[in-house]
Amino acid sequence: MKKHLAIAVAAAVVLTSTAAFATDIPVKRVILSTSGLANFELGAHVNGNTALAFPVRLEQVDDILKSLVIFDDKGRLGGVTLPGKQPLAQTFRDLPFSQHQLKNPMLLLNAYQGAQITVTEAGASVTGKVLHVEPFTTVIQDNASVTKHMISLMTDAGMRQIVLEDAQGVQFEDEKVRAEIMRALAAIRENGTLAQRTITVNLLGKGARDVALSYVVDAPLWKAAYRMVLPENGKDSGLLQGWAVVENMTATDWQDVDLTLVSGNPVTYKQSLYESYYVDRPEIPVEVFGRVMPRVDTGGIMSDDILEEAELDSNMMFHSKNQKRARRMQAKSTMAAAPMEALSQSIGGARSYDAPAVRPVTPAALARAANAAQSSEATTQVLFRFPDTFSLKSGQSMMLPFVSRNIPMERVYLYQQDTHPTHPLAAVRLKNDDETGLPPGILTLYEQNAAIKGTGFVGDAQLPVFAAGEDRMVSYALDSKTTINREDKSLSTEGRIVISKGVIKTETLRRAETVYTIKAPAREDRTVIIEHPKMHDYKLVLPDPKNAETTQTHYRIRVPVTAGKAKKATVAMEQTYWQSYNITNLPLQQLIAYATSRGELSPAVRREFEKLAEVRRAIDSIDTQLRDLRQEKNTIFRDQERVRENLKSLSGKSDIQQKYLGKLSDQEDTITKLDTTIKTLTAQRAALQEKLGRMAAEIRL
Numbered sequence: 001m002k003k004h005l006a007i008a009v010a011a012a013v014v015l016t017s018t019a020a021f022a023t024d025i026p027v028k029r030v031i032l033s034t035s036g037l038a039n040f041e042l043g044a045h046v047n048g049n050t051a052l053a054f055p056v057r058l059e060q061v062d063d064i065l066k067s068l069v070i071f072d073d074k075g076r077l078g079g080v081t082l083p084g085k086q087p088l089a090q091t092f093r094d095l096p097f098s099q100h101q102l103k104n105p106m107l108l109l110n111a112y113q114g115a116q117i118t119v120t121e122a123g124a125s126v127t128g129k130v131l132h133v134e135p136f137t138t139v140i141q142d143n144a145s146v147t148k149h150m151i152s153l154m155t156d157a158g159m160r161q162i163v164l165e166d167a168q169g170v171q172f173e174d175e176k177v178r179a180e181i182m183r184a185l186a187a188i189r190e191n192g193t194l195a196q197r198t199i200t201v202n203l204l205g206k207g208a209r210d211v212a213l214s215y216v217v218d219a220p221l222w223k224a225a226y227r228m229v230l231p232e233n234g235k236d237s238g239l240l241q242g243w244a245v246v247e248n249m250t251a252t253d254w255q256d257v258d259l260t261l262v263s264g265n266p267v268t269y270k271q272s273l274y275e276s277y278y279v280d281r282p283e284i285p286v287e288v289f290g291r292v293m294p295r296v297d298t299g300g301i302m303s304d305d306i307l308e309e310a311e312l313d314s315n316m317m318f319h320s321k322n323q324k325r326a327r328r329m330q331a332k333s334t335m336a337a338a339p340m341e342a343l344s345q346s347i348g349g350a351r352s353y354d355a356p357a358v359r360p361v362t363p364a365a366l367a368r369a370a371n372a373a374q375s376s377e378a379t380t381q382v383l384f385r386f387p388d389t390f391s392l393k394s395g396q397s398m399m400l401p402f403v404s405r406n407i408p409m410e411r412v413y414l415y416q417q418d419t420h421p422t423h424p425l426a427a428v429r430l431k432n433d434d435e436t437g438l439p440p441g442i443l444t445l446y447e448q449n450a451a452i453k454g455t456g457f458v459g460d461a462q463l464p465v466f467a468a469g470e471d472r473m474v475s476y477a478l479d480s481k482t483t484i485n486r487e488d489k490s491l492s493t494e495g496r497i498v499i500s501k502g503v504i505k506t507e508t509l510r511r512a513e514t515v516y517t518i519k520a521p522a523r524e525d526r527t528v529i530i531e532h533p534k535m536h537d538y539k540l541v542l543p544d545p546k547n548a549e550t551t552q553t554h555y556r557i558r559v560p561v562t563a564g565k566a567k568k569a570t571v572a573m574e575q576t577y578w579q580s581y582n583i584t585n586l587p588l589q590q591l592i593a594y595a596t597s598r599g600e601l602s603p604a605v606r607r608e609f610e611k612l613a614e615v616r617r618a619i620d621s622i623d624t625q626l627r628d629l630r631q632e633k634n635t636i637f638r639d640q641e642r643v644r645e646n647l648k649s650l651s652g653k654s655d656i657q658q659k660y661l662g663k664l665s666d667q668e669d670t671i672t673k674l675d676t677t678i679k680t681l682t683a684q685r686a687a688l689q690e691k692l693g694r695m696a697a698e699i700r701l
Contacts, residue, residue: 426476
């Protein structure tokens with residue numbers, strides 16, 4: 001029979017205190033936030049010096065190092081310990097063997113070559129130092145071969161060889177070696193799960209007492225899903241019930257925990273506190289004193305090398321300063337923390353924990369528990385604390401009703417042209433008459449239906465953040481029985497006119513008007529809310545702005561319509577702006593308009609504009625003449641280019657050549673006359689333009 005191999009390692013355990021070691025600290029309180037964070041409070045009853053250990057997920061260690069607080073009013077904190085981020089690699093880095101060698105007795109013994117061991121075989125013991133362990137192949141019955149391992153020992157009597165598989169036991173004599181192996185085995189046991197770490201809190205104190213640990217880690221945000229039963233005709237309130245979807249994605253089960261839900265958006269940060277950081281240092285070469293070898297003199301040299309060495313020393317100093325500055329910046333970054341005001345306030349200064357009594361939950365009790373939920377509103381968050389405790393296994397989800405009450409509701413029909421151009425949306429206006437707000441979430445709507453003699457589904461909606469005392473409009477279906485047509489038109493009217501120093505300023509009034517024609521169903525009245533888009537720099541003038549509700553982007557106008565009737569609603573917005581013109585730059589037609597009918601001008605001012613129009617007419621006439629003269633001159637220039645090209649192709653004297661030369665001479669005379677006329681007209685135009693400027697500057701209004 002093959003003997004069983006056992007490597008016995010004896011470890012000495014030294015008790016330095018009476019500390020107890022407790023694991024699996026139960027979770028007593030959970031505060032879940034819509035910001036994606038959770039505040040956990042763990043509670044335990046301890047006696048004397050105690051080491052409390054609890055497992056956490058690896059990705060949550062940074063948050064725990066950032067936020068862990070300990071409540072022990074009768075004891076002292078001895079410190080918090082946990083394995084490194086790579087505990088096994090760090091452990092085996094300081095040992096003479098690897099984790100792979102620990103799994104193989106042959107490799108482990110070879111790793112301790114020279115160590116003193118005692119091998120027990122057939123009732124006899126042999127003690128010696130390990131030389132080597134190597135495999136060999138031997139033949140057993142039926143000519144089968146098997147691999148065994150031979151231990152070579154150096155004993156006082158000489159070398160001895162023992163088959164490892166035949167040994168009954170192998171023991172290291174050196175206590176230090178045994179401690180190293182025990183340390184490796186303990187590290188493997190403690191850190192066998194790569195995705196978890198065990199955090200140990202050491203508490204120093206006397207006597208029995210209650211302690212609590214609290215920390216904030218990332219967690220799946222809880223989701224709100226609402227149900228709403230619409231009010232019956234003639235009633236102004238309906239039922240709103242909110243359910244919270246909660247998930248336990250921690251490493252431990254929740255058993256009878258006190259649960260609080262927080263709705264808010266606090267500032268949160270992450271920092272890699274669990275990562276190991278090392279500061280780079282400049283390396284200085286080791287000075288080695290060797291043989292003295294005098295340099296062969298090759299003549300005198302300049303001091304460039306000395307300057308280069310001085311520059312190098314200066315650069316090293318600069319590099320060192322940069323490193324110090326970087327270390328200071330890194331230290332400041334490490335000190336950054338996440339402000340979690342509401343979550344930290346929720347645990348208060350409590351130093352002990354009393355779990356609420358567990359009560360059986362029945363269908364009737366669910367409604368009462370939801371109605372009795374304690375809600376409170378902080379500066380930036382709303383808290384919902386359940387009166388009952390809950391249990392939830394790790395990795396599971398559950399739904400909890402956190403609000404259930406009647407709230408004021410009004411059935412309306414919301415017209416949004418960008419949603420549908422001709423039909424409004426069936427909607428409900430809600431009023432939060434409670435003292436606390438509600439978080440956003442999806443909303444499922446029901447109503448009483450006589451055809452099915454019960455409650456039926458009518459649509460879904462999205463409930464935004466619903467602060468206390470505010471109104472919200474939620475739309476859930478298209479109302480195809482109500483038709484809305486719209487007609488847009490715009491007007492522009494010039495108002496006041498101001499004239500000074502040759503500049504005319506005119507006030508213009510723009511009016512954008514929309515006429516909505518609403519046709520209600522034959523047997524149903526409608527209260528239509530028209531959402532009319534705002535326009536930049538425009539003001540609402542119709543209807544009275546006091547009767548219109550305002551959002552960030554729209555005006556909301558209420559229009560009640562009787563069943564089977566059509567009703568028109570006009571929405572008008574106006575904008576006033578000023579435009580400035582230099583009178584001397586106005587065209588003739590605008591000057592004539594101001595001289596006759598445009599604007600609110602006195603007869604005297606109109607006569608001044610009439611005079612300006614006459615001067616402008618004269619200037620325009622000169623501009624026409626100048627344009628014609630310059631065009632004629634350009635035509636002559638093009639013809640002269642053609643004649644010169646023809647002259648180049650002729651050689652000697654000929655009648656054609658003389659004809660071309662005569663034509664060029666006549667054209668030059670014409671150009672001279674044109675230049676004279678252009679010069680005269682240009683001077684006349686300048687005089688008229690100057691006169692126009694003087695006349696414009698003299699007008700006052």
